[in-house]
Amino acid sequence: MAAAHQLGVDDLAELRILLADVSVVLDAREADPSVRLSVPAVDRAATATTDGRPADEVLAEQRAADGGGQHRSYLVLSAEERARGYVRPVRMSYVHVVPKVLGTLRPLTPEELARHAAYGYVRFEEYTPEMRAERGGTVVGRFYTQAELDRVQRGCGARTTMGRAIAETYARDPSFYGSTFCSGCGAHHPVGPPPRGEFVWDDGSYVGT
């Protein structure tokens, strides 16, 4: 007698994730037929750099630059690794969409000013109940420096075009990079889903997703 296999809660959660992945890939294929449903898993150790120098040298140089300005060279997946298949279309540019202040801005209290003097904060954003719920309920707000506030209030909207090797690395492995360069700000900012990620592709999806 064959035992019936019952789907458990974990199986269902896994199925849901698989189906979500499939639908993302199918959407991507419409934009770029080179995107395939089934590609070999990415090998992140198979790296190269945009100017051909050793990865260690490039990474050390980036660390020394301390985040300021565009780097001379970037780490990418090697040409062979990129050729093993894309999970997203190859897109050559993205737009910087700075997160907006959705909560309430207030000046700092004298205690906060004293406690965080080293950081130069000028305002505190009190999150709305919805924003708190999105962040797990324990985070009540965030501090801003004047530079951060200027950036948020001015917006950015700059489009940055990248080289082919970086664009293909994003297509092969969307979460390869933790941050990316904005030609408008002249600085690197986080990628990934909002609220952390600050860059979108032309179809509105977030860079790094």
Ligand SMILES: [Zn+2]
């Ligand atoms: Zn920018």
